[in-house]
Amino acid sequence: MSEIWRARLMDAQERRRRKHQNRQRHVHSDVTLDFAGNDYLGLASDARVAKAAAAAARRFGSGARASHLVSGHLAIHQELEESLARFTGRQKALLFSTGYMANLGVLQALADAHTAIFQDRLNHASLLDGGQLSGARMRRFHHGSMSDLTRLLERSSATHKLIVSDGVFSMDGDIADIAALAEISRQHAAWLMIDDAHGLGVLGNDGSGSVGTRFNSDAVPILVGTLGKALGSGGAFVAGDALLIEHLMQFARSYVYTTAQPPAVAAASLAALRIVESEPERRERLRQNVCWFRREAQTIGLPLADATTPIQPLLLGDEQRTLAWAAALEEEGLKVGAIRPPTVAPGQARLRITLSARHSRSDIERLLAALARCWQREAA
Structure with missing residues (x-):
């Protein structure tokens, strides 16, 4: 590879890392509870x-x-x-x-x-x-x-x-x-x-x-x-x-x-x-999951966006804060999307939480408990 090109690529990647905007792939594990994907009706595993x-x-x-x-x-x-x-x-x-x-x-x-x-x-x-x-x-x-x-x-x-x-x-x-x-x-x-x-x-x-x-x-x-x-x-x-x-x-x-x-x-x-x-009951179960998650998240005081769909953004603002929350959740076996610029505007970093008809009430309770711990650690 030409040194001119090598320097260009390395510089672009370093600038992104400094802004905490670097993207990484993670091999998804069966033991991880997925709140990041778009399998809204649970049909990918049907x-x-x-x-x-x-x-x-x-x-x-x-x-x-x-x-x-x-x-x-x-x-x-x-x-x-x-x-x-x-x-x-x-x-x-x-x-x-x-x-x-x-x-x-x-x-x-x-x-x-x-x-x-x-x-x-x-x-x-x-x-x-x-x-x-x-x-x-x-x-x-x-x-x-x-x-x-x-x-x-x-x-x-x-x-x-x-x-x-x-x-x-x-x-x-x-x-x-x-x-x-x-x-x-x-x-x-x-x-x-x-x-x-x-x-x-x-x-x-x-x-x-x-x-x-x-x-x-x-x-x-x-x-x-x-x-x-x-x-x-x-x-x-x-x-x-x-x-x-x-x-x-x-x-x-x-x-x-x-x-x-x-x-x-x-x-x-x-x-x-x-x-x-x-099977319209899948959509109804999804709707109930969304409603219940929003009600409980608001009780905790989490800064949710105003959305009624399965896409539930948790607005954290700062890239480092968003990455820290996502890492804490992953340590507990919960996968959520850490969305940062340039995907969203500067100052609009967020956890993109997605709900599915396949999620049980206990799955969502586990997520809410982990989010509450993140919230409480910041307030301490």
Whole structure:
């Protein structure tokens, strides 16, 4: 390696370490109680989902062998796309290998120099990256501010306008005002794109998310969902009218030039989707866990963000403090996410606690007791 390049990489890493922002991987242990992942319904370990994956691997093999447009589009992929379209109340759905690739593909395929993209400031990195790579002019409005969005739209002279928002914001756990976004889109002849990665399977009476069947494709023309969170498998999809899906099939480079997802993953997603549809009690158990955790955490005095979803941020502010709390919890066999800049804004470091339907009341009590000890040590 060139010494010039070596020095550059070492300097970048040292600067991040000095700010207590260095990221590390930890091998997850079965004895660790997970409050960091996104397996909201507990389906990643469901025996029926694993059985479906194994059966598909035996039938179709371990890989799809090619892209969807060559020879990799198998019967199980087609069945999953049709099921996802029905589940979200759309005409068509299109599978992508990851949620990141879905967002990059949509924005690259739809936007160009004549397009203006308006993004919530707290959107996921994949949406922001997709906007930057698209060649469009991108403006970011204040988080959840319809007045700021309206101001930016009124100033724009772009031929085509696209409003983009998360459905549930991944670091704050709050829910976008989909109805207001849809109305503003209508008023300004803009299209609306919602990435409902953290809402799908969790929100709505039927589990179809923050958008799903509540808002049709006229209100929300572009709906992105992931399969690796509440559905416990992997990959992602875009759902919408047939014209949109055909356009993405032709022009979304991250779809056209990528090997199709393994058939076992598609089968696992299909099995999980059927469980989501047939077992609403999982969502109810999750909702009860969230409500109980929030009530008890507030009794302790913990500084929770105002979120009603399974994503429960505990706002600690300082990077060192956040790392210390996460380490103390890990010593007690509890895994939580220690989120620091640049993922969140300076001064907004937090523990990102995620709840699941698989958590028992005793699991949550164990977490609360450990958090209380962290809180009490600081107060002493």
